[in-house]
Amino acid sequence: MLLFPLPHFPRFPIYSCSSSATKRRGTAMAAKLLSRLRQLDTRLISLQHQRPFFRNARLFSGQQIPSSDSHPSLPPTPTPTPLPPPSAGSAGEKRQRTSSLKDHELAKFAAISDTWWDSEGPFKPLHAMNPTRLAFIRSTLCRHFSKDPNVPKPFDGLEIVDVGCGGGILSEPLARLGATVTGVDAVEKNIKIAHLHADLDPTTSTIDYVCTTAEKLVEEGRQFDAVMSLEVIEHVADPAEFCKSLAALTRPGGAVVISTINRSIRAYAAAIVAAEYILHWLPRGTHQWSSFLTPEELVMILKRSSIDVEEMAGFVLNPLTGKWLLSDDVSVNFIAFATKKAEG
Amino acid sequence: MNRLVVRRTLYSNHHQPKCPWKRGFCSGGEAAAAAPASSASSGQLNHIINQKDGSFAGDDQPYDLAIVGGGMVGMALACSLATKPLTKHLKVAIIDSNPALANKLSIKREDPPDPRVSTVTPATISYFQDAGAWQYVQQHRHAFFDKMQVWDYTGLGYTTYDARDVYKDVLGCVVENRVLHSSLLSRIEDTDVQKTIYPSRLASMIRYPSSSVKADDNTREASYIKAGLVKLEMSDGSSLYTKLVVGADGAKSQVRNLAGFKTTGWNYSQNAIICTVEHSVGNHTAWQRFLPGGPIALLPIGDNFSNIVWTMSPKQASDLTVMNEDEFVKAVNQAMDNGYGPHPKSNFSNGSNKFSFLGGNLTMSTNESFEVPPKVVKLASKRAAFPLSLMHANDYVAKRIVLIGDAAHAVHPLAGQGVNLGFGDAFTLSRIIGEGVAVGTDIGEVSLLRKYEAERKPANIAMMAVLDGFQKIYSVDFGPLNVLRAAAFHAANYISPLKRGIISYASGEQRLPIFP
Numbered sequence: 001m002l003l004f005p006l007p008h009f010p011r012f013p014i015y016s017c018s019s020s021a022t023k024r025r026g027t028a029m030a031a032k033l034l035s036r037l038r039q040l041d042t043r044l045i046s047l048q049h050q051r052p053f054f055r056n057a058r059l060f061s062g063q064q065i066p067s068s069d070s071h072p073s074l075p076p077t078p079t080p081t082p083l084p085p086p087s088a089g090s091a092g093e094k095r096q097r098t099s100s101l102k103d104h105e106l107a108k109f110a111a112i113s114d115t116w117w118d119s120e121g122p123f124k125p126l127h128a129m130n131p132t133r134l135a136f137i138r139s140t141l142c143r144h145f146s147k148d149p150n151v152p153k154p155f156d157g158l159e160i161v162d163v164g165c166g167g168g169i170l171s172e173p174l175a176r177l178g179a180t181v182t183g184v185d186a187v188e189k190n191i192k193i194a195h196l197h198a199d200l201d202p203t204t205s206t207i208d209y210v211c212t213t214a215e216k217l218v219e220e221g222r223q224f225d226a227v228m229s230l231e232v233i234e235h236v237a238d239p240a241e242f243c244k245s246l247a248a249l250t251r252p253g254g255a256v257v258i259s260t261i262n263r264s265i266r267a268y269a270a271a272i273v274a275a276e277y278i279l280h281w282l283p284r285g286t287h288q289w290s291s292f293l294t295p296e297e298l299v300m301i302l303k304r305s306s307i308d309v310e311e312m313a314g315f316v317l318n319p320l321t322g323k324w325l326l327s328d329d330v331s332v333n334f335i336a337f338a339t340k341k342a343e344g
Numbered sequence: 345m346n347r348l349v350v351r352r353t354l355y356s357n358h359h360q361p362k363c364p365w366k367r368g369f370c371s372g373g374e375a376a377a378a379a380p381a382s383s384a385s386s387g388q389l390n391h392i393i394n395q396k397d398g399s400f401a402g403d404d405q406p407y408d409l410a411i412v413g414g415g416m417v418g419m420a421l422a423c424s425l426a427t428k429p430l431t432k433h434l435k436v437a438i439i440d441s442n443p444a445l446a447n448k449l450s451i452k453r454e455d456p457p458d459p460r461v462s463t464v465t466p467a468t469i470s471y472f473q474d475a476g477a478w479q480y481v482q483q484h485r486h487a488f489f490d491k492m493q494v495w496d497y498t499g500l501g502y503t504t505y506d507a508r509d510v511y512k513d514v515l516g517c518v519v520e521n522r523v524l525h526s527s528l529l530s531r532i533e534d535t536d537v538q539k540t541i542y543p544s545r546l547a548s549m550i551r552y553p554s555s556s557v558k559a560d561d562n563t564r565e566a567s568y569i570k571a572g573l574v575k576l577e578m579s580d581g582s583s584l585y586t587k588l589v590v591g592a593d594g595a596k597s598q599v600r601n602l603a604g605f606k607t608t609g610w611n612y613s614q615n616a617i618i619c620t621v622e623h624s625v626g627n628h629t630a631w632q633r634f635l636p637g638g639p640i641a642l643l644p645i646g647d648n649f650s651n652i653v654w655t656m657s658p659k660q661a662s663d664l665t666v667m668n669e670d671e672f673v674k675a676v677n678q679a680m681d682n683g684y685g686p687h688p689k690s691n692f693s694n695g696s697n698k699f700s701f702l703g704g705n706l707t708m709s710t711n712e713s714f715e716v717p718p719k720v721v722k723l724a725s726k727r728a729a730f731p732l733s734l735m736h737a738n739d740y741v742a743k744r745i746v747l748i749g750d751a752a753h754a755v756h757p758l759a760g761q762g763v764n765l766g767f768g769d770a771f772t773l774s775r776i777i778g779e780g781v782a783v784g785t786d787i788g789e790v791s792l793l794r795k796y797e798a799e800r801k802p803a804n805i806a807m808m809a810v811l812d813g814f815q816k817i818y819s820v821d822f823g824p825l826n827v828l829r830a831a832a833f834h835a836a837n838y839i840s841p842l843k844r845g846i847i848s849y850a851s852g853e854q855r856l857p858i859f860p
Binding site (some may be wrong): 118127128130134135149150151152172173174175176177200201228230 | 428430431449572653662780781783785786789790791
């Protein structure tokens with residue numbers, strides 16, 4: 001009986017540091033990405049029958065995007081809605097799994113969503129990492145939009161959307177820095193919590209929280225100067241489609257910031273074994289190693305959506321001081337700043 | 345789901361000085377079930393809320409910071425925040441009943457010197473220079489000193505420190521407290537920051553918790569608006585709301601009592617007499633002699649004046665305070681010269697000594713001979729005595745509350761470090777608040793304040809330990825211990841790396857005594 005799940009290695013070699021090898025593997029990576037996604041469906045169908053606690057770990061739909069920073073490991077409460085009848089074909093199966101999984105996910109998030117703003121609770125690593133990722137966002141956005149970083153509200157006049165905002169941990173500081181923030185999440189409870197907490201401070205009560213998905217926003221035709229999606233893409237079934245939606249939400253000349261976890265052995269050891277099983281920082285099953293993206297893959301799928309990654313940084317945790325720092329080491333957590341070409 | 349009940353209890357200083365402050369809870373819970381709870385408490389809620397819809401009236405907008413205590417350290421924090429681009433937009437309220445804050449008293453150069461002085465270390469001087477307040481200090485009486493001589497009554501050894509040992513110009517500067525205070529006030533007035541002075545004393549403090557909101561409560565209870573804020577009520581009836589309360593109100597801190605911070609400490613059975621004296625010649629050296637009852641320090645304050653800080657038992661202190669001025673001057677001269685014991689023998693070495701193997705160039709001051717301090721001619725101010733004690737708050741921060749200066753720690757004056765620790769606290773807190781504003785943090789959050797505590801607590805505790813150690817070692821008159829102390833004097837004088845380390849620690853360049 002294994003104490004923790006073995007990493008599901010894709011058939012292709014994974015993380016490579018040499019750039020020439022990366023160039024050769026450029027097309028191989030795209031193919032790898034697609035085949036990885038195809039593999040995922042089949043693998044998880046079989047897993048669902050064998051290992052119950054994996055059932056709720058991944059959402060499949062390209063339409064619905066789960067909330068960010070979710071911890072879907074609490075036992076699901078029974079859902080009242082009936083499952084739709086099974087239809088032929090994998091798309092139909094996906095949708096069926098989507099709705100049943102989604103209700104599970106939503107119920108779980110509802111149960112723990114009260115702890116979003118408890119900085120000692122299950123979201124503690126996120127609160128600890130928040131100032132560090134805000135420092136990166138601040139410096140890259142100020143440089144890109146030519147704003148003076150030495151003022152208290154450098155983002156004055158910028159419209160930013162936080163896709164997968166959860167309880168608003170990122171949205172509130174962005175609003176305090178002067179931006180006009182729209183927070184988007186698929187879980188209604190999260191939006192309610194975020195709304196209530198933001199109303200406590202006049203500067204953050206202007207945040208517009210909406211319970212919707214990135215795709216729906218694209219359908220509404222909304223666009224923003226900067227699109228943030230931190231710690232979301234590793235929970236999404238179709239990262240390529242998700243990136244296309246993010247690109248559509250960005251104005252030409254705007255910025256996209258994505259953060260996620262690298263698919264490397266170190267990340268497996270740190271983010272899954274250490275964080276979930278040894279230190280119990282995150283509930284088990286929060287992350288699937290096979291759904292992590294390497295920096296090269298992220299750059300590739302963003303490029304296919306006409307978004308150019310300009311800067312990337314890693315987060316490292318100093319175990320002695322417990323502080324998160326920005327560094328060049330992207331082997332575990334990393335954040336990428338990208339821009340959309342201006343028109344003309 | 346917790347049912348929270350509003351309990352608005354007023355704690356005043358007279359009744360329960362040590363009672364931990366109670367949180368005022370907001371009536372929350374399910375929307376339907378909130379009706380009975382809120383009706384019971386709505387009477388109380390209504391006079392917290394100023395307007396029907398619960399928002400703040402124009403004058404009552406919540407402050408970002410409330411500094412309780414407008415002394416040197418509180419003003420240093422306000423000045424530092426006011427002069428940095430990232431923090432000058434913060435709305436600051438200062439609560440102090442001292443009329444000198446509201447109507448600034450002007451200090452003239454020819455005024456007689458006030459006996460309350462402080463020695464500011466070079467580190468503090470550079471903080472003041474960064475804030476732009478040092479220029480105002482230079483317009484009043486102040487005295488740099490670059491030499492210091494320390495010896496004791498046994499006559500077995502002495503140490504001379506010189507700023508040139510560490511390739512600097514000064515060891516420190518002695519400035520009157522009121523000069524420091526008015527310089528900070530002048531600097532704040534230069535900048536056009538939003539600050540309001542509440543000329544009264546703090547009476548009570550209520551904190552509203554912010555994380556007890558429930559998701560399915562759709563009605564916006566007006567009390568939620570107060571959540572995440574602290575309400576301060578003053579003794580004259582006014583009140584204000586603020587995101588962060590800074591306790592800078594001195595050793596008997598009201599904020600610390602109301603917030604329930606526990607402290608550790610003990611009384612030294614010593615009182616300190618302070619007064620200003622005059623010489624016939626200028627004095628540019630700091631002198632400190634350890635007597636059996638405690639150290640006596642003679643610090644130059646400029647214009648032939650010096651300040652005396654004499655520590656002794658309470659009985660001796662009261663005797664010396666009441667005796668007539670001539671007797672007192674004689675006692676002081678004796679204490680600095682050959683009362684209680686002989687002069688130490690001067691050291692004569694010709695460039696090298698048996699400790700030069702420890703490396704480093706020999707410091708210039710090793711060759712200095714023993715000097716007798718200048719004679720005191722007359723007393724230039726009243727004598728004042730106050731008791732000495734050690735105090736340290738176990739925590740400096742709680743949610744939305746932080747302590748700086750003497751409110752957090754009180755030390756023995758034997759090394760002139762007390763207010764320098766306080767200034768270190770103030771300028772560090774202002775830097776941390778700036779870092780928090782840079783990434784959009786709510787400045788009252790505990791995680792941000794803990795950064796301040798993690799930086800200042802080890803440094804403060806280390807300094808307190810060193811000073812307490814000195815105080816204890818020098819309060820015992822025991823033969824072998826005297827010889828040990830004399831050996832320590834010699835060691836400090838001859839072992840150059842040690843001397844340099846002592847100087848740089850005492851001048852604030854080095855944060856911790858052992859690991860820099």
